[in-house]
Amino acid sequence: MLLRIIHRGNELLTFPAELSTRVTDVKSLIANSLGLSRSDIILTVDGTYLEDSRSLGEYEIKEFGSLQLHLPINGQKIFSVRVVISPEEVYSIPLRSHSTVAVLRSEIKKRVPTQSFDPQDAFLVYSHYILEDSRMLEEYGITDNAGITVAHTFNGEKGTPSETYDYCNDSKDNLCLASGERMIRVHFLLADGDPFTFMLDPTKPLRNASKSIELETEIPPNHQDFIISGVKVDPNMTPHELELKEGESLYLTDNRIRDIYPSPPKNQNNEMVVVFDLRRYRIRMTVPCDCKVSEVMRALQAQRLINGQRIDLSFNGTHLDPRKHLHEYGITNESVVDVATEFL
Numbered sequence: 001m002l003l004r005i006i007h008r009g010n011e012l013l014t015f016p017a018e019l020s021t022r023v024t025d026v027k028s029l030i031a032n033s034l035g036l037s038r039s040d041i042i043l044t045v046d047g048t049y050l051e052d053s054r055s056l057g058e059y060e061i062k063e064f065g066s067l068q069l070h071l072p073i074n075g076q077k078i079f080s081v082r083v084v085i086s087p088e089e090v091y092s093i094p095l096r097s098h099s100t101v102a103v104l105r106s107e108i109k110k111r112v113p114t115q116s117f118d119p120q121d122a123f124l125v126y127s128h129y130i131l132e133d134s135r136m137l138e139e140y141g142i143t144d145n146a147g148i149t150v151a152h153t154f155n156g157e158k159g160t161p162s163e164t165y166d167y168c169n170d171s172k173d174n175l176c177l178a179s180g181e182r183m184i185r186v187h188f189l190l191a192d193g194d195p196f197t198f199m200l201d202p203t204k205p206l207r208n209a210s211k212s213i214e215l216e217t218e219i220p221p222n223h224q225d226f227i228i229s230g231v232k233v234d235p236n237m238t239p240h241e242l243e244l245k246e247g248e249s250l251y252l253t254d255n256r257i258r259d260i261y262p263s264p265p266k267n268q269n270n271e272m273v274v275v276f277d278l279r280r281y282r283i284r285m286t287v288p289c290d291c292k293v294s295e296v297m298r299a300l301q302a303q304r305l306i307n308g309q310r311i312d313l314s315f316n317g318t319h320l321d322p323r324k325h326l327h328e329y330g331i332t333n334e335s336v337v338d339v340a341t342e343f344l
Helices: 023-034 099-113 206-216 293-301
Strands: 001-009 008-018 042-045 065-070 078-086 089-096 122-127 147-151 184-189 196-200 224-228 231-233 250-252 273-278 282-288 311-315 338-343
Touching: 008 023, 008 078, 008 089, 008 147, 023 042, 078 099, 089 099, 196 206, 206 224, 206 250, 282 293, 293 311
Parallel strands: 001 065, 078 147, 184 250, 273 338
Antiparallel strands: 001 008, 042 065, 078 089, 122 147, 184 196, 224 231, 224 250, 273 282, 311 338
């Protein structure tokens, strides 16, 4: 049978497997293919945690079935880009977030038929950038499902620009900082729209991104409110001052509309309600807003439905690290957290 590996909605791998194939062998293949640490890999199917010692057949996985890949938040270095050779020829390529353009070019070369053209002699184009082999993809703001065009000449020879031009350093978003400080990727969550991601200078106020945010959301700068852990923050503060790190999230709201973002219940204990989804059942628990993932896991394991089983938690496809707090993942009042339990 063919087995698909899905991560954050993207199909990263497809490979043949047998019902007798052990889960530990699947993890080893994923680790070798994607350059991951095997110990970081957690697999689930239909909300059930896959144990290393069991075989795929014990989980009744069907032909062309899919397994969900979960990774720690500090180890999520895998995303998929779309590489467009022509309107009829598009490849989805999984990469590590710190991969260079040269690595992407090498992956393209593995997939493009040799008789077509040599990707080594082509320009790779993203947005208005010509990608330089020595730079990392994240320097151009390339993230999940980004579309990259392969531009090649009829004679197969890569041209040379008439003058040296550093597209990255001249970017209006200043993706490459002269100070040497790396920009950080911050996810903006909206109650009534799709989330989006911007690269931010951690030393500049949030307000500096207001114009770009307006283009993305049509919310005027003077009506943009930024919310972290249910608390409105000063847009004149920098990501450093707000302790925002690479890959973290904040809520963006339109202050012309009231209560469009989740917030903790207003009570003296500063608590919130979190919904834990076991697929067939849901458990609602009231927990402190500053609660750790490990504390929630212990409370869940005491529930009759779980009864001490090993569990793994994920939120929006992200595996929850027991050492971190719920709010670090953007979990707020009435958020739904997925629970994967051991196979019984």
